[in-house]
Amino acid sequence: MTTVTADASGRFEIDGALGVNRLGYGTMQLTGRGVWGPPADPDNAVRVLRRAAELGVTLFDTADSYGPMVAEPLLRRALAPYDEDIVIATKAGLTRQGPDQWTPVGRPAYLRQQCEMSLRILGVERIALLQLHRVDPQVPLEDQVGELKALKDEGKVAHIGLSEVTVHQIEQARAITPIASVQNLYNLANRSAEDVLDHCERHRIAFIPWFPLATGSLAKAGGPLADLASRMSATPSQLALAWLLRRSPVMLPIPGTSSVEHLEQNVAAAGLRLSDDDVAELTSAVA
Template sequence: MTHSFANAAHAGTFTIGGDLAIHRLGFGAMRITGPGIWGPPADHDEAIRTLRRLRNLGVEQIDLWQLHRIDPKVPADEQFDAVRSFIDQKLIRHAGLSEVSVDDIKAASKFFDVATVQNRYNLVDRTSEDVLDYCTAQNIGFIPWFPLAAGDLAKPGSILDIMAGKYGAHPSQIALAWILKRSPVMLPIPGTSKVAHLEQNVAAASITLSDEDFAALDSEGRKAFQSTP
């Protein structure tokens, strides 16, 4: 069951790079911007209210910086070496990668310790399943982007809808609870520009799915992924 007091601490913690402890559930700020992740938001005042529900950074060193795409026009080793230099200069504390394969992670690891990986992953998109498994085995934080997508599984009468009723929650909260239970290295950062949605997402950390319900959701999610054209 959900609790009226939303606290990200309920999601548990993960230690990035062996020395940076964080809550496993974070906030994605992309929806704070306008259409196409650019320009002012549709509701400026609500976006400001949402941001004021978080803490200011105010740091001289970025704790975690991620190479969000490996540029195919530039040798990968050159990019990894540049990231290494950022760490040596103490501009960043830890470095991660985004939209990468297991081989990419292994290649980058020759230059720096890969602290996190950010790939698209959710209940119905299992393209990065092998990457997640590798990250779990290596204790690398896995940040799934687009974590709440559920396709047809979110429709009325679907398994997510049924589970939501069982747990007294919203379908999106069940999808997020499933994400958190999937792996101890999972670090979802669902985004929103609305305070109500922010608090709803955080409250999902209080939901503990039974092993049976997790398995049922996992099975339906895999079926939906395999049937995707």
């Protein structure tokens, strides 16, 4: 039986320069409960990351706030020295006060500090993709993006991304510096960022949907995901990922998991080929 790898998801050039397989991996679930503290089994987390790389995953999404400072060290332990095709995208701009607590801080000095720490913790000379984790409403957007541009100009960052932004904020940022990626909440059950996705597609900006596997009641027995999954000998999660990959050529899903078995199932979604009728059925499942 042939193992499906992330190669089957196709390729995308982030900012026209960073070539990645479209199905990536998100590291948030490798931390403790509430995205706080270390995982119960760090060795297993390392196994998951190494297996992802073995399965052709080349885009690994992380953040300094995952843990905090837990996911980035795990990536270094698992994958350094990094193969040349591995792209690590990290984020700065959210602080942590405890489990499930997140507060944006976009002061330029803080963003610079976190960039410097990520460089050191990941063990790289330049961050391939640094994303503003959240826009801090207390700090002018031009100051936040301007600091990321300064880091890029200094050679510490190769490409700049944003997270949880509007179309207007994307255009504000693009007036300052090229924007390589946007990471917003988006999945089959929640398409509130449809306008942002469409905007990214028009401008060839990578769209990285976080929480890509939220399927909720759609996956329950008798629901459209469950029925179609049964017909295709797939899982509801695999269908949700396959739908995302079909939705737009700029879509780069980053499903996360702390299980090697679930990782392998997620990657296998890259091999699913949905018909136009399948896509229409899934799309219409949520009005």
